[in-house]
Amino acid sequence: MALRIIFMGTPDFSVPVLRALHEAGHDIVAVYSQPPRPAGRRGLELTPSPVHRAAEALGIKVRTPVNFKNPDDVEAFRALGADVAVVVAYGLLLPEAILTGTRLGCYNGHASLLPRWRGAAPIQRAIMAGDAETGMMVMKMDKGLDTGPVTLTARVAIGETMTAGELHDQLAEAGAKLMVEAMTKLEAGELPLSPQPAEGVLYAAKIGKEESRIDFSKPAPEVHNHIRGLAPFPGAWFEAEINGKPERIKVLKTELAHGSAEPGTIIDAHLAIACGASAVRPLRLQRAGGKPLDLADFLRGTALPSGTRVG
Structure with a gap:
C-alpha cells in the first residue's frame, strides 16, 4: 500500500x-x-x-x-x-x-x-x-x-x-x-x-542583514558560534582597510585562539583577532568579489599584519 x-x-x-x-x-x-x-x-x-x-x-x-x-x-x-x-x-x-x-x-x-x-x-x-x-x-x-x-x-x-x-x-x-x-x-x-x-x-527569528557583521567585543566562543552559524550563507563579515580602502571580508570558518588586546585587533601573523575575551582565528575567508580561500592562501594575497584593527 x-x-x-x-x-x-x-x-x-x-x-x-x-x-x-x-x-x-x-x-x-x-x-x-x-x-x-x-x-x-x-x-x-x-x-x-x-x-x-x-x-x-x-x-x-x-x-x-x-x-x-x-x-x-x-x-x-x-x-x-x-x-x-x-x-x-x-x-x-x-x-x-x-x-x-x-x-x-x-x-x-x-x-x-x-x-x-x-x-x-x-x-x-x-x-x-x-x-x-x-x-x-x-x-x-x-x-x-x-x-x-x-x-x-x-x-x-x-x-x-x-x-x-x-x-x-x-x-x-x-x-x-x-x-x-x-x-x-x-x-x-x-x-x-x-x-x-x-x-x-x-x-528562531529570520536572520537579519544587520546580524552579519562580526562584533569582536563579545567573548571568543560567542564570536566563533556566530561565524559558524552564518556559514556559508549569508556569511559573517568584518571590515578591514586593504590598499587604503575599506573592504568587507567574509569569515566562513574559525577556531578559538589565545591572546588578548583591544577587541578587533589582529594579534599575530596568522590572523588571530582579539575578542572581548580571548581570540578567534579565521581559517577560511572570502574577499568581496573573490572566492573562498583557506587562511594560508588568503594571507599570500592579502596583507593584514599584526596590530591591524578590523571590525
Missing part, C-alpha cells in the same frame, strides 16, 4: 525528503513550491526552486501559488484527494482550509528539537546559541507557528566547529529517513502524537 501525498517544499533542504518519499513508493500526487524567482546577474531570469526542479525530474506535477487566498487554489488542493500533505521548508503560511484539506492532515519536518527553536532559522540559531545538539522532528501542523503535536525525532550532535551548512546537510538526510518512517507508521495507524512541552520555547 502507499499513501497519496501532496509534498510542499522549496529549498535544497526539502529535496531529500521528496526523493525519499518517492523512492519509498508513495504516490506523490502533486508538489507545491514557491513561485520561480528572478535570478542571474541581471535578475531577469525566473528560476524554479530546487524542489520544483527535483519534482519535474521525477515527473511530478508542480503547482506554485503565490498564497492560498484565492479560493480556487484551495479547491484545487482539496480536489487532489490526498491522504496527507508533507511540508518541509515550504515558506508560506498555510490557512486552516489547507491544514484540513487532506484526509489525515499536514505533517511538517522541522529542523529543531521542538519547542526549542520554533520559526524560520532553527539551524542557524542552534549553532549561534552554542547548542550541543539539535535534530529533526515530525509534527502535525496546526494554526500556530510550529506549535502542533510532535511524533518522531532524530537527534543530531552539533560539533564544536560544525557550520550551519554542514548541519543543514546532516539534518536534511536525517529528515528524509524520519519522514519515510513517519509515513509508514501513519499508513499503519501507528503514529503516536504528543503535545509539545509548555516550557523551553525559543523562537
Whole structure:
C-alpha cells in the first residue's frame, strides 16, 4: 500500500525528503513550491526552486501559488484527494482550509528539537546559541507557528566547529529517513502524537542583514558560534582597510585562539583577532568579489599584519 501525498517544499533542504518519499513508493500526487524567482546577474531570469526542479525530474506535477487566498487554489488542493500533505521548508503560511484539506492532515519536518527553536532559522540559531545538539522532528501542523503535536525525532550532535551548512546537510538526510518512517507508521495507524512541552520555547527569528557583521567585543566562543552559524550563507563579515580602502571580508570558518588586546585587533601573523575575551582565528575567508580561500592562501594575497584593527 502507499499513501497519496501532496509534498510542499522549496529549498535544497526539502529535496531529500521528496526523493525519499518517492523512492519509498508513495504516490506523490502533486508538489507545491514557491513561485520561480528572478535570478542571474541581471535578475531577469525566473528560476524554479530546487524542489520544483527535483519534482519535474521525477515527473511530478508542480503547482506554485503565490498564497492560498484565492479560493480556487484551495479547491484545487482539496480536489487532489490526498491522504496527507508533507511540508518541509515550504515558506508560506498555510490557512486552516489547507491544514484540513487532506484526509489525515499536514505533517511538517522541522529542523529543531521542538519547542526549542520554533520559526524560520532553527539551524542557524542552534549553532549561534552554542547548542550541543539539535535534530529533526515530525509534527502535525496546526494554526500556530510550529506549535502542533510532535511524533518522531532524530537527534543530531552539533560539533564544536560544525557550520550551519554542514548541519543543514546532516539534518536534511536525517529528515528524509524520519519522514519515510513517519509515513509508514501513519499508513499503519501507528503514529503516536504528543503535545509539545509548555516550557523551553525559543523562537528562531529570520536572520537579519544587520546580524552579519562580526562584533569582536563579545567573548571568543560567542564570536566563533556566530561565524559558524552564518556559514556559508549569508556569511559573517568584518571590515578591514586593504590598499587604503575599506573592504568587507567574509569569515566562513574559525577556531578559538589565545591572546588578548583591544577587541578587533589582529594579534599575530596568522590572523588571530582579539575578542572581548580571548581570540578567534579565521581559517577560511572570502574577499568581496573573490572566492573562498583557506587562511594560508588568503594571507599570500592579502596583507593584514599584526596590530591591524578590523571590525
